[in-house]
Amino acid sequence: MDSTRTSLLRDVQDPRNSQRWMEFKAVYEPMITAFVRKQQVPWHEVDELVQQVFIKLWEGIASYRRGEARFHVWLYQVVRHAVYDWHRRQNKDLRLREAAREQGRSAPVVLPEEPDAEWEHDFRRRVFECALASVRPEIEPATWACFEQHVVLARPAAEVARELGRNVNAVYTSASRVLGKVRLACRRLTEEWRDGS
Amino acid sequence: MDRSSCLDDAQLLALIEQPQGEPAAALHLDGCADCQDRLARVREDLALLRDTGPVRRNPTADVTTVPVAEAKHGLPNAIGPYLVLEWLGRGGEADVFRAEHPVLRHNVALKWSRRPFQGTAEPLVEEGRTLAALDVEGVARVFDLGLHEGRPYLVMQMLRGRTLHHYAAEAPLSHREMARLIARVARILARAHAQQVWHRDLKPSNIVIDGEGNPTIIDFGMAGFSQPWRDDAPCSGGTLHFMAPEQAKQLLGLCDERTGAVPVVGPRSDIFALGAVLYSLLTEHAPFPRSEDSAALIDRVCRGDFDRRRLAARGLPRRLVTICLRAMAYDPADRYASADAMAHDLERFARSTRRNSWLATAGALVLVTAGIALMLMRHGEDLSNASPKDTAVESVPPSPGTEAVEISAVQPPDAERTEPPTEAAPETGSEMLTGDDESEHTRRSRHLFKGRGNDSSAKSEAKPKPRRWIPHWLREWGK
Numbered sequence: 001m002d003s004t005r006t007s008l009l010r011d012v013q014d015p016r017n018s019q020r021w022m023e024f025k026a027v028y029e030p031m032i033t034a035f036v037r038k039q040q041v042p043w044h045e046v047d048e049l050v051q052q053v054f055i056k057l058w059e060g061i062a063s064y065r066r067g068e069a070r071f072h073v074w075l076y077q078v079v080r081h082a083v084y085d086w087h088r089r090q091n092k093d094l095r096l097r098e099a100a101r102e103q104g105r106s107a108p109v110v111l112p113e114e115p116d117a118e119w120e121h122d123f124r125r126r127v128f129e130c131a132l133a134s135v136r137p138e139i140e141p142a143t144w145a146c147f148e149q150h151v152v153l154a155r156p157a158a159e160v161a162r163e164l165g166r167n168v169n170a171v172y173t174s175a176s177r178v179l180g181k182v183r184l185a186c187r188r189l190t191e192e193w194r195d196g197s
Numbered sequence: 198m199d200r201s202s203c204l205d206d207a208q209l210l211a212l213i214e215q216p217q218g219e220p221a222a223a224l225h226l227d228g229c230a231d232c233q234d235r236l237a238r239v240r241e242d243l244a245l246l247r248d249t250g251p252v253r254r255n256p257t258a259d260v261t262t263v264p265v266a267e268a269k270h271g272l273p274n275a276i277g278p279y280l281v282l283e284w285l286g287r288g289g290e291a292d293v294f295r296a297e298h299p300v301l302r303h304n305v306a307l308k309w310s311r312r313p314f315q316g317t318a319e320p321l322v323e324e325g326r327t328l329a330a331l332d333v334e335g336v337a338r339v340f341d342l343g344l345h346e347g348r349p350y351l352v353m354q355m356l357r358g359r360t361l362h363h364y365a366a367e368a369p370l371s372h373r374e375m376a377r378l379i380a381r382v383a384r385i386l387a388r389a390h391a392q393q394v395w396h397r398d399l400k401p402s403n404i405v406i407d408g409e410g411n412p413t414i415i416d417f418g419m420a421g422f423s424q425p426w427r428d429d430a431p432c433s434g435g436t437l438h439f440m441a442p443e444q445a446k447q448l449l450g451l452c453d454e455r456t457g458a459v460p461v462v463g464p465r466s467d468i469f470a471l472g473a474v475l476y477s478l479l480t481e482h483a484p485f486p487r488s489e490d491s492a493a494l495i496d497r498v499c500r501g502d503f504d505r506r507r508l509a510a511r512g513l514p515r516r517l518v519t520i521c522l523r524a525m526a527y528d529p530a531d532r533y534a535s536a537d538a539m540a541h542d543l544e545r546f547a548r549s550t551r552r553n554s555w556l557a558t559a560g561a562l563v564l565v566t567a568g569i570a571l572m573l574m575r576h577g578e579d580l581s582n583a584s585p586k587d588t589a590v591e592s593v594p595p596s597p598g599t600e601a602v603e604i605s606a607v608q609p610p611d612a613e614r615t616e617p618p619t620e621a622a623p624e625t626g627s628e629m630l631t632g633d634d635e636s637e638h639t640r641r642s643r644h645l646f647k648g649r650g651n652d653s654s655a656k657s658e659a660k661p662k663p664r665r666w667i668p669h670w671l672r673e674w675g676k
Contacts, residue, residue, distance in 0.1 A: 030284075128245050132274075133282070141299060150210070152246050152274045157214060169207070176206030183242065 008192050009071055013062050025054060027130060027193055031122045032079055039083045039109050053082045071193075072123055076115040083109065127193070131185035139178055142166075146174035204232045209239050276309050276350050277343040290320050295355060305340060309350040321349045327394055328353070328417055335385030337415050356415065358407035365401070365478055372514050375478045376547040382412050383471055383540035389417070390464040390536055397462060399470035400439040401477055437494060438483035441469035442501040442527055451499065465529035468536055472524025473503075479521060480507040501527035516546050 008027070011020035033050050041049055056078055064074055087109055132152075136144060142164065149160040150171055157171040164171070204212070208222050213236070217223055226232050273281050279296040285306065286293050296307040310321045321342075328339040341352035359367070361378075370378065382404055386396065396403075396417055403416045437445065443460035446453065453460045473484045484503035485494055497503070503525065508518045520542050526532045533539040 125245060128242075132246075145299070148274055148280075151243060154243075154247055157211070169211075172207040172210045176210050179206055179210075179239070179242065182246070 009061075009064075009066075013064070015058065015062060021058065027126065028075065029054070030129075031119075031126050034122065035079060035119070036083060039087075039111070041083070041086060045086070049082065049086050052086075053079055056082060072119070073115055076119055080111045080113075083111065127186050127189050128182070130189055131182045134189075135178065135181045135185050138181070143174040143178060146171045147178035150175045151179060203229060204235075206235075206239065209236050212236065213240060213243070273309075276307055277341075277345045279305065279307055279350075279352065281307070291351075296352070304355040306337070306353045306355045307350055308353065309345065310348045313347050314344055314349050319349055321351050324417060325351045331389060331392055331394055331417070333385060333388040333392070335381070335411070335413050336389060336417065337413060356405045356407065356413055358405045358413070360402045361404040361406055361412070361474065361478075362401035364406040370478060372479075372517055373547045375475065376517055376520075376543040378406075378410070378412060379471060379475045379478070380540040380543035380547065382414065382474070383468075383536040383543065385412065385414055386464075386467055386471060387536035387540065389414075390467070395462065395464055396467050396470070397444065399467055399474060401474055404474070437498055438485045439470045439473040439477070440485075440498055441466040441529070442499050443529060444469075445495065445498040449495070449499070463529070464536065465532045465534075468524050468532050468539060469526075469529075471536065471539065472521050472532075475517075475521045476503070476508070476525065479513055479517065480510070482507060484525065501525070514546070516549075517543075520546065 008020060008024055011017050012024045014020075029050065032053055033046060036046050036049050036053070057075070060078065064071065069077075139147070145164055146160060146166070149155045149163070150157050157168045157175075161168045161171045166174075202225060204222055204225060208219065209232070211218055212222055212226060226236065273294075275281060276294065276296065278299055280299055281294045281296050282304070283295040284292065285295055290312060291308045291310045294307045294309065296305050297303065298305065308321065310319070312319075325339050325342045328336065337356060338354040339351060340354070343350055343352070358364075386399070389396065394417065396414060398416055399414070403414060405413045405415055407413065441462070443453070444462045444466045446460050447462050450459060452458060476482075476484045482504075485498050486504075505522070508521060520539065524532055524539055533542075
C-alpha cells in the first residue's frame with residue numbers, strides 16, 4: 001500500500017476527484033447496504049436507496065468539517081436521514097403503505113440518534129475486509145493459504161499443515177506474518193478513511 | 198521479565214490454539230503483562246477476521262441459517278478451492294462472486310446457491326448442465342460445479358463489460374445501434390433455441406456488453422426456478438417487468454382463456470422478452486413499470502397490457518416500433534416465429550437506416566450546393582440595381598424543400614446517437630407514470646438513466662425540469 005496517500009476523506013471533498021470517490025464508495029457501500037437492508041427496506045429498493053445516500057454524501061461531503069463531528073457519526077446521520085426520508089415517502093402513498101403492511105413492514109423504523117456499537121463493529125469489520133484484500137496480492141499463495149485456513153477459517157494448524165504439506169510451526173509462522181501485515185494495513189486504512197488524519 | 202524472550206505472534210497463535218502446547222511459552226505468558234496484552238489483541242483480531250465472512254467452520258451449522266442478507270456485507274473468503282475477491286450481485290437462487298482459482302490465478306464468476314444441495318434436480322446443477330451442453334458463442338461458459346458448506350456452486354466465465362442497462366444509460370444508443378445490438382442478441386438466442394434451450398429471464402441486466410460492444414447473455418435457466426412476482430422471492434428485481442403473458446400465467450398456474458390449458462413457455466416467450474428489452478431501450482422504461490403494486494402488475498403482465506403509447510412518441514422510427522410490437526404481441530402465434538426472423542428484420546432496419554442516412558446526406562449536399570450557386574448568381578445580377586435592403590430580403594428564404602433536407606443533412610449518421618429517445622423527456626402526456634402514480638424511485642431512475650449525452654434533449658423538451666447536476670461516475674452503478 002502506498003504510504004504517501006493522502007486522506008481519502010479530504011480527497012473526496014473535492015467533487016471532481018472521481019477516482020478517490022470510487023474508492024470511498026467501495027469502502028462504505030457494503031456497510032451502508034447492510035445497514036439499509038436491516039431497516040425494513042424491500043430488497044429491490046435497497047440499491048436505489050443506497051445510490052440516493054451516495055448522491056447525498058457527494059453533495060454534502062464538502063460541507064463536512066472535521067472538528068464538528070467524527071466522520072463516521074456524520075456518515076451515520078446522512079444514512080439515517082435517507083432511511084427516514086424513504087419511509088416517509090412510502091407512508092405518504094396509500095398503496096405503498098398498504099403493500100408494506102401486507103409484507104409485515106408496517107412497524108415504524110426507529111434509529112438511534114448516534115451510531116451504536118453495531119455500526120462501529122461494522123466499520124471495523126469493513127476495515128479488516130479491505131485490509132485483507134489489499135494485503136493479499138503481496139503474499140505468496142502458500143503463505144496466504146496458511147493464514148486463510150488457520151486464522152480466517154479457524155482450522156486447526158495441524159490439519160492445515162497436513163493438507164498443505166508443511167509443518168505445524170510453518171503454518172503458525174506464515175499465518176502470523178500475514179496477520180502482522182493485515183494489522184498494519186488496518187491501521188493505515190483506519191487513519192486514511194475515518195478522520196482524515 | 199526478559200523482554201528478549203517475549204513471544205512472537207506465531208507463538209501466540211500456537212498458544213491460542215493449544216494453551217498448554219508449549220510449556221515454556223505458557224510459563225512466560227503467565228509472568229509477562231506485555232505478552233498477555235498482545236495475546237488479547239491477537240484474539241480480538243482473530244474474532245474480527247473470522248467475522249468478516251459468512252463462511253463458518255462449524256460443519257454442524259445449518260446452512261440455511263447462513264446470513265445470506267449479509268452476503269454483500271461480509272464476503273466469504275473461499276468457496277471450494279476458489280478465493281473470493283468480490284461480491285457481484287444476487288441472482289434468483291444464488292449470490293454471485295468474482296473469484297480466483299488458487300493455482301491458475303484466473304478470475305471466474307462464481308455463483309453460490311443460497312439453498313442446501315438438493316440432488317441432481319438442483320436448479321444450479323441444472324443450469325450448469327444446460328450451459329455445459331450449450332456450445333454457443335455469446336453465452337457465458339461453465340468451468341466447474343462443486344459443493345461448499347452443503348450448497349452447490351457454479352464456476353463460470355468472468356465477463357468484462359457492463360450490463361445493457363448500464364451500457365445504454367452511459368451513452369444513449371442511436372436507433373440503428375439499438376437494432377444492431379438487439380439483432381445480435383436475437384442471433385445468440387436463436388442458437389440457444391436451436392439446442393432446445395429457452396432463457397426465460399431475458400432482461401437488460403442479463404445481457405452483458407463487452408468493451409468491443411459484443412453482447413453475451415447470462416443467467417440461463419434462472420427464471421424457471423423462481424417466483425419473481427413475490428417481493429420476498431429471492432430473485433433479482435425487474436424479471437416480471439419483461440415477462441411474456443403466457444410465462445406469467447404458467448408461473449401462476451392460470452389457464453389460457455382460449456385453450457383452457459396452462460400455457461406453455463417456449464422460444465416465443467424469449468422473443469417477447471427480447472421485444473421488451475428493445476422497448477426499454479426505445480422508451481427508457483420497462484414495459485411493465487415497477488411502480489405498480491404487485492397485484493396490478495401481475496394482472497397487467499398476464500394481459501400483456503404494456504403502455505403502447507410510449508412507442509407512439511415522436512422521433513421513434515415506425516419500422517423499429519413495428520418490430521418491437523410484433524415481438525411483444527400478446528398471442529405467441531402473432532410474434533416472430535423465430536429469433537432469427539426477428540434478427541433479420543432488425544438487421545434490415547439497421548442497413549436501411551444507414552443507407553437512408555447516406556442518401557439524405559448526399560441529396561442534401563447536392564441541394565445545398567445548387568442553392569448556394571443559384572443565390573450567388575442572383576446576387577451577382579442584382580448587385581448593380583438593387584438596394585442593400587432588397588438584397589437582404591431576396592437572399593434569405595430558402596425553398597421549403599431545401600430547408601427540410603438541410604435539417605437532415607446536418608444530422609450525420611451518428612447524430613442520432615446524441616438525439617435522445619423521444620420518450621426520455623419527461624412526458625407531459627404520459628398518464629401512466631405521472632402525478633401520484635409515479636414514485637420517487639421511478640423519477641430517480643429516470644433521472645439517473647439519462648446520460649451526459651442527453652443534455653441536448655433539454656432544448657426539445659416541452660416542459661424542461663430543473664435538474665441537479667450529478668457526475669456520470671456517481672451515476673454509474675457498476676454491478
